[in-house]
Amino acid sequence: MKNGKAWWIVLFVSLAVILPFAAPYFTFDPSAGRVTLTASSLQFPILVAHILTALIALLAGFVQFREPIRRRRPLLHRYAGRLYVVSVGISGILAIALLFFMESFTKAVGFLALSAIWLYSTWRGYLSARSGSFAAHRIWMIRSFGITLVAVSGRIAVPFLLLLYAVMHGFSLPAGREGMVEEALNVNIWAGLVLNLIAVEWIILKPTSARSKA
Numbered sequence: 001m002k003n004g005k006a007w008w009i010v011l012f013v014s015l016a017v018i019l020p021f022a023a024p025y026f027t028f029d030p031s032a033g034r035v036t037l038t039a040s041s042l043q044f045p046i047l048v049a050h051i052l053t054a055l056i057a058l059l060a061g062f063v064q065f066r067e068p069i070r071r072r073r074p075l076l077h078r079y080a081g082r083l084y085v086v087s088v089g090i091s092g093i094l095a096i097a098l099l100f101f102m103e104s105f106t107k108a109v110g111f112l113a114l115s116a117i118w119l120y121s122t123w124r125g126y127l128s129a130r131s132g133s134f135a136a137h138r139i140w141m142i143r144s145f146g147i148t149l150v151a152v153s154g155r156i157a158v159p160f161l162l163l164l165y166a167v168m169h170g171f172s173l174p175a176g177r178e179g180m181v182e183e184a185l186n187v188n189i190w191a192g193l194v195l196n197l198i199a200v201e202w203i204i205l206k207p208t209s210a211r212s213k214a
Helices: 004-027 043-064 067-072 074-101 105-130 134-148 150-168 176-213
Strands: none
Touching: 004 043, 004 150, 043 067, 043 074, 043 134, 067 074, 074 105, 074 134, 105 134, 105 176, 134 150, 134 176, 150 176
């Protein structure tokens, strides 16, 4: 992110969206969270570990994409990158483990797609850096961080999904308010994933298309 103002705006919005959501889980009180828990004693610790490592990945990613840090402090950039890759790896694997506790098939498949793309793009970015292909490394890490930000965009999309649901049902809400919210939460990951992938590919491919027209 070369534009410092844009970097700060995205950082502020991301923290404003994520921290209120994540904070209750760090009390380690299962009843404080917003996720319906099953009888399994493993679900809550897996969920907390997933959220914690995803938060670390988010913060490490912002350090990576801070242009002055990348230029003037390459060692910090390198260590932040390693922390990012490890955090994504752990969080992505834990997300797959959480699939087995989800009642909604739509949400479970969304998490599976999200985790698979997240892990794959991060691994490709890591391999590109190891091989010295830094142009490819930059592209893959932008893709990876775009997936990391689905945690933000997916939650921002919820009010718009609620409005869309209401409009599509003529504001009659056949399943009631709770049913409307449940439907929105079942597809918000898909909405965030699609929007972020489109935005990221537009950012990556736009310079290429501009050069080809020159």
